[in-house]
Amino acid sequence: MIDAQLPPALAEAMRRAGYDAVHVAEFGMANAIDGVIWNEAISRSAVLVNKDRDFSLLRVAKSQGPIVLWVRVGNIDNRTLIRQLLGAMPQIVEAVARGEAVIEFVGG
Secondary structure: OEOOOOOHHHHHHHHHOOOOOOEHHHHOOOOOOHHHHHHHHHHOOOOEEEOOHHHHHHHHHOOOOOOEEEEEOOOOOHHHHHHHHHHHHHHHHHHHHOOOOEEEEEOO
16 A cells, blocks of 8 residues: 555556555545555555655554555656566565565665
């Protein structure tokens, strides 16, 4: 589940690459507050993909919740973001399979 700070094109590119991905805008939550997005990720058993450090801190503080993929890439164009993230997906999938609570992706 991709949060609003990231482009909807990321979800589309991930789906084309064979990953189950949805952007919050696709189900009317582009302007939802963090708590609503958090609960939606839990209800969907989704990995929460976002650029917001707050979600990472929240996940570390709680014993349960969605896996958080914290995307730390700064200001880059969408095409570069998508290319970098898709390139890292095998390692990200492995981290999800291991059950890591917070996965930090630093592009570059």
